[in-house]
Structures are given as C-alpha cells and as structure tokens.
Amino acid sequence: MQSKMRVQEVLQYIKQSSSGQDEFYQASEEVLSSLLPLLEENSKYLEHNILQRIVVPERSIIFRVNWVDDNGIIQTNVGYRVQFNSAIGPYKGGLRFHPTVNLGIVKFLGFEQIFKNALTGLQIGGAKGGSNFDPKGKSDNEIMRFCQAFMSELYKYIGNQKDVPAGDIGVGAREIGYLFGQYKKLTGEFEGVLTGKGINWGGSLARKEATGYGSVYFAENFLNAYDKSLKDKKCTVSGSGNVAIYTIEKLYEMGAIPISCSDSKGTIYHEKGIDLPKLKVIKEIHHASLEEYADTECQCTYIPNSKYPKDGHAVWDIPCDVAFPSATQNELTLRDAKMLASNGCILINEGANMPTTPKALDFIKQSDMLFSPGKAANAGGVATSQLEMSQNASMTQWSFEEVDNKLRVIMQNIFKTAYDTSVKFDCEGDLVKGANIAGFRKVADSMIEQGAI
Numbered sequence: 001m002q003s004k005m006r007v008q009e010v011l012q013y014i015k016q017s018s019s020g021q022d023e024f025y026q027a028s029e030e031v032l033s034s035l036l037p038l039l040e041e042n043s044k045y046l047e048h049n050i051l052q053r054i055v056v057p058e059r060s061i062i063f064r065v066n067w068v069d070d071n072g073i074i075q076t077n078v079g080y081r082v083q084f085n086s087a088i089g090p091y092k093g094g095l096r097f098h099p100t101v102n103l104g105i106v107k108f109l110g111f112e113q114i115f116k117n118a119l120t121g122l123q124i125g126g127a128k129g130g131s132n133f134d135p136k137g138k139s140d141n142e143i144m145r146f147c148q149a150f151m152s153e154l155y156k157y158i159g160n161q162k163d164v165p166a167g168d169i170g171v172g173a174r175e176i177g178y179l180f181g182q183y184k185k186l187t188g189e190f191e192g193v194l195t196g197k198g199i200n201w202g203g204s205l206a207r208k209e210a211t212g213y214g215s216v217y218f219a220e221n222f223l224n225a226y227d228k229s230l231k232d233k234k235c236t237v238s239g240s241g242n243v244a245i246y247t248i249e250k251l252y253e254m255g256a257i258p259i260s261c262s263d264s265k266g267t268i269y270h271e272k273g274i275d276l277p278k279l280k281v282i283k284e285i286h287h288a289s290l291e292e293y294a295d296t297e298c299q300c301t302y303i304p305n306s307k308y309p310k311d312g313h314a315v316w317d318i319p320c321d322v323a324f325p326s327a328t329q330n331e332l333t334l335r336d337a338k339m340l341a342s343n344g345c346i347l348i349n350e351g352a353n354m355p356t357t358p359k360a361l362d363f364i365k366q367s368d369m370l371f372s373p374g375k376a377a378n379a380g381g382v383a384t385s386q387l388e389m390s391q392n393a394s395m396t397q398w399s400f401e402e403v404d405n406k407l408r409v410i411m412q413n414i415f416k417t418a419y420d421t422s423v424k425f426d427c428e429g430d431l432v433k434g435a436n437i438a439g440f441r442k443v444a445d446s447m448i449e450q451g452a453i
C-alpha cells in the first residue's frame with residue numbers, strides 16, 4: 001500500500017516538474033508501476049528514496065548548435081545530452097538526429113537506457129542525446145558541418161571513461177565518423193569516445209548488425225521457452241533503418257520470412273519476402289524513400305501513410321506470426337495490437353525504444369500474445385557497443401564470429417534474467433515486469449551502496 005502511494009507521489013512529481021514531457025512520463029509510469037512487487041518485498045528502496053532519485057537525471061546538458069548550410073546561411077539547432085545515471089558505469093547511450101527531438105524525448109530514451117544497460121550485465125550507465133536537426137535533404141557537407149558544430153560543444157562533457165555516445169535514429173556510421181574526427185581535432189586524443197566507429201579506426205565488427213541480430217536472438221529465446229521457434233514464421237518488421245535491416249537479415253538466416261518494412265512515408269508488403277539487397281541499396285546507399293522499392297519491384301504492395309487513419313499503421317494490418325516494431329516510439333497503437341491479435345500473431349518483439357503505446361500494452365497483457373519489451377529485446381546494440389569499448393581498451397579487434405557469439409550469449413542471458421525475474425515475482429512470462437525489476441534492482445542496489453551523492 002505504502003509502495004503504491006509512493007509510486008503515485010513520484011509520478012505526480014514528474015508530471016509537475018517535467019510538464020509537457022509526455023514520452024518521459026510514459027516511460028517512467030511503465031517502469032515505476034511494474035516495480036511494486038519488488039518494493040513490497042524489500043523496503044530499502046523506499047527508505048533510500050530511490051524512486052525519486054532515479055527519475056531525476058544526474059545532469060542535462062542543452063546547447064546551441066550553429067552551422068552554415070550550402071547557401072552560406074547560418075542555421076541554428078538545439079543539442080542535448082542527458083547523463084541520467086552512472087551508478088554502474090560510465091554514461092552510455094546513443095545520439096538521435098530528428099526534427100521531433102526535444103528534452104522529453106531525450107529523457108525518455110535516457111531513462112530506458114539505464115535499465116537496458118543494467119540488463120546487459122555490463123558496466124554501463126544510462127544516457128542519451130541528440131538534436132532537432134533534420135538530416136533529410138541535407139548534403140553530405142551539411143551533415144559534416146552540423147556534426148562538427150555539435151561536437152564542438154559536446155566534447156567538453158564526454159570521454160572514454162566518462163560518457164560514450166553512439167548512434168540512434170538519424171545517426172549512423174557516416175555521422176559517427178564526422179563526430180569522431182571533430183572530437184580528435186579538438187582534444188588531440190585518439191580514444192574510444194564513441195561507438196559504432198568505422199572498422200579501420202577502432203570500430204567493432206558486428207556492431208552495425210548487433211541491434212537487429214540481437215532482437216531476433218531474443219525473439220528466438222522467448223519462442224523456444226514456449227516450444228516454438230522462428231523457423232518458417234511470417235514476420236512483419238516496421239522501419240527500414242539500421243535496426244529493421246539487420247532484423248530482416250537475421251530473420252532470413254533463422255529460416256523465417258520477413259514480409260514487410262516501412263518508413264515515414266509508407267509501408268512495403270512483399271509476400272514472398274523482402275528483397276534485402278535492394279532494401280540495403282535504397283536505404284544505406286541512396287538514403288531514399290521506400291517508394292523506390294515499389295517503383296522497381298512489381299510483386300509488392302506499397303501503402304502510403306497518407307492513405308491510413310491517424311491511429312493505425314498499415315504494417316500491423318498484415319497477417320503475421322511475429323511482429324518486430326523497429327522504427328520509433330508509439331508506432332503500435334491499441335487498434336494495431338487488436339489487429340495483430342485477431343490475425344493470429346503470437347509474439348510482439350520490440351526492436352525500437354517504446355514503440356508500443358500504453359493502451360496497446362494493456363490490451364496485449366490481457367491477450368494470448370507474448371511481448372518482448374524493447375529495453376530487453378533491443379539491448380544487443382548497446383551491449384555490442386560495450387564490446388567495442390572493451391576492444392578499444394585492450395587495443396585488439398575481435399573477429400565477426402567472436403563478437404556475434406558473445407552477442408548471442410548476452411541476449412540469452414538477458415532473456416533468462418527477465419524471464420527468471422518474472423517467475424520469481426509470480427508473473428511468469430511478463431517480461432515487462434521481469435526486465436524492469438531486474439534492471440532497476442541492479443542500479444538501485446548500486447546507488448544505495450555508493451551513498452547519497
């Protein structure tokens with residue numbers, strides 16, 4: 001009873017102190033309300049006021065980014081780095097460049113990252129950053145100048161033992177290259193201050209593939225626990241960026257059939273299976289829209305988003321066995337979840353961060369569908385980032401197979417941790433609770449041991 005009241009008080013505090021930060025509130029509400037069985041079991045978390053302490057970032061850095069476009073005009077964007085929690089290791093988490101980025105988005109992502117990173121079993125704290133810069137339609141030179149301007153401020157706050165950013169939406173290998181170059185120029189240090197680096201200059205093999213591959217390994221572990229597997233399963237995937245592409249690649253390797261992908265303009269349904277080489281050329285080389293896929297492939301269906309109601313997404317209307325939301329937050333609504341259930345979907349496996357709305361999640365919990373929360377299922381990316389840090393620290397480079405094998409084991413362990421925790425707290429198979437409790441406990445215990453700092 002006392003725990004429930006305390007959770008409500010802290011949520012109320014967030015509502016008042018972070019007003020308008022809807023996604024941050026959504027993420028906090030999900031985590032805090034799933035902790036109740038742990039808080040009831042052990043009073044130390046309330047005694048040490050951990051709930052209140054954990055929802056306030058250790059540091060939020062907000063800065064102006066001025067850069068000059070190709071027409072010689074000075075443009076201004078806002079940059080963010082929220083260093084949320086360093087109880088178990090240096091701050092770690094990606095950078096997102098997208099016009100929708102604001103403090104609330106960065107806080108939601110940083111908050112999720114705390115528990116995700118703890119679940120990997122590695123020594124990494126939680127952080128996130130980014131900018132409202134829109135990379136779409138920008139020339140390569142403009143991207144470079146923006147990245148240099150962004151790093152000209154950020155470099156003061158990061159370091160290989162302090163805070164190690166990486167990619168996220170709109171930040172891939174190209175951007176990490178420009179960011180790293182500018183960090184090196186400003187500090188004179190060649191150090192592992194970013195992950196997702198190029199293979200010739202300190203990057204890890206398999207980091208590019210890791211989030212998507214890890215998401216599929218997680219799904220396979222979950223299905224195996226219920227005597228099922230991905231083999232021959234029809235899978236829908238949303239998004240067509242880094243996570244979606246390597247989810248599709250690994251699904252093929254596992255004998256499944258990925259039949260869709262999507263982007264901010266529309267959805268491709270390709271019953272025979274997505275043409276992966278074509279998708280890679282369009283997205284990784286041309287940086288173009290999926291319209292190009294539809295224009296060059298006559299056996300697929302292209303559904304523009306404009307033809308769809310606001311509360312629904314075409315990709316989730318496609319009948320499938322397993323769904324992999326891998327684009328962005330709140331992209332799977334109550335309507336979508338109902339559609340998936342009525343079409344016989346058995347598992348929703350989150351590749352993106354918080355892609356499922358709270359109402360959809362409530363419905364899924366009451367349904368027969370299994371559900372893998374993003375902070376567990378997509379943790380393979382950050383885990384492999386830590387493997388990159390480890391290789392940088394020891395000045396070695398492991399083979400693709402070595403990194404991939406470690407990733408497989410890490411994903412298996414994350415599944416086991418979340419699943420075993422759900423069993424221990426009498427909610428077998430509820431991996432939302434299992435993952436939140438297991439991640440929280442590790443961080444909270446560390447905060448208690450380190451005192452009131």
Ligand code: NDP
Nearest residue numbers: 168169170211239240241242243263264327328352353381
């Ligand atoms: P990318 O930028 O490579 O791809 C993002 C994809 O999602 C694109 O297809 C993009 O379409 C689509 N998308 C983005 N925003 C929207 C939107 N508002 N509405 C509709 N579609 C959208 O990013 P990633 O693949 O790296 O990231 C995808 C998700 O996975 C994010 O939630 C990210 O936080 C999460 N994640 C990423 C990790 C990583 O290692 N990269 C690790 C763990 C989680 P378009 O091209 O048209 O913009």
Ligand code: 2IT
Nearest residue numbers: 093094166168381382385
């Ligand atoms: O959301 C995420 O876990 C990421 N974007 C990857 C973070 C990282 O540091 O590799």
